[in-house]
Amino acid sequence: MATITVNASRETGLFGRMGxxxxxxxxxxxxxxxxxxRYDRLSHLTNSELARMxxxxxxxxxxxARGH
Known part of the structure; x- marks a missing residue:
């Protein structure tokens, strides 16, 4: 995954807020x-595989939704 970071001092200007x-x-x-x-992966498991989890x-x- 790519992460975009914005310099905190620029966040007060228009371009900083837009960024x-x-x-x-x-x-x-x-x-x-x-x-x-995650949903797709879990939904393709069998009921017994889910139960083991x-x-x-x-x-x-x-x-x-909880991210587990």
């Missing part, structure tokens, strides 16, 4: 993609 907003947007997109991948199929969305 921070763009950075936040891409961070949110990356987090959403990671969550989708201590979760049920119904719990997959909550597990993904």
């Amino acid at each position: 921070a907003a763009v950075s936040d947007f891409f961070a949110a997109v990356a987090e959403g993609r990671a969550m989708a991948l 201590g979760i049920s199929r119904e719990e997959i969305p909550q597990v993904v």
